[in-house]
Amino acid sequence: MEELKSAMNEHLDQMADLVEKFTVELRSGLKPATENFIGFFHAIDWKEPWLMSLILFYVVLLLVTFLSRKNINFQMCLFLFALGSVYLAERLNSFLGNNWKSFAGQNYFDQHGLFLSVLWSGPLLVIAIIILVNTLFSLCQLIVRWKKAELRHRARLSRDKKD
Known part of the structure; x- marks a missing residue:
């Protein structure tokens, strides 16, 4: 006890x-x-050319995302590209970790991939979320248009039956 x-x-x-x-x-x-x-x-040394290029890549990708917001098929390709790039981040981290001396001033690519998760996967996931929200809004608008067309069709049918 x-x-x-x-x-x-x-x-x-x-x-x-x-x-x-x-x-x-x-x-x-x-x-x-x-x-x-x-x-x-x-x-982080933000003046390294490869980091500036990466930021420019995200700015261009974000602009393309906003400019193509009406083209759902292209947006789905961008969405798959973003998610596929996030999926390949672990392999990219190990590749860049082995070859960092050829393009960077210091080794940012640790075993756990924190740097790449923050600067590669994070922005790509934000862009994927923007595309997803845009797709949901487009689908809502499509459902509203479809429902309006259905109501017009029903009204036309009922009007034709009365005549």
């Missing part, structure tokens, strides 16, 4: 420590996360 009591007390002490650590983290708010983000942002 004493062993059970001591085990329970030990477990309660551990839980109290966990709750205390959690509340301390909650009180600190988002400060650690913002500090980590600022540290990540400052660790």
Whole structure:
């Protein structure tokens, strides 16, 4: 019985420590996360040509996404391209990690792929979400047009029956 009591007390002490650590983290708010983000942002040399090219690529891709918003088939190709590129990010990370000396000043490509996830997959997923939202709006408009046409057709049929 004493062993059970001591085990329970030990477990309660551990839980109290966990709750205390959690509340301390909650009180600190988002400060650690913002500090980590600022540290990540400052660790990158944004003047490297390949990074500038990558940012330009995203700007062009975003412009193409907005300009082609009425062409659903092209948007679906862009959507598949974006998701396929995210799918291949792990392979791209290992390839770039092995060859970083030929294009970068430092090795940004760690084993876990954090850098590539933030600067490759993140923007592509944002563009994919924009395309998805645009597709949903287009489908809603198509359903409304279809329903209006159906109501006009029914009204025409009922009018023809009365005549």
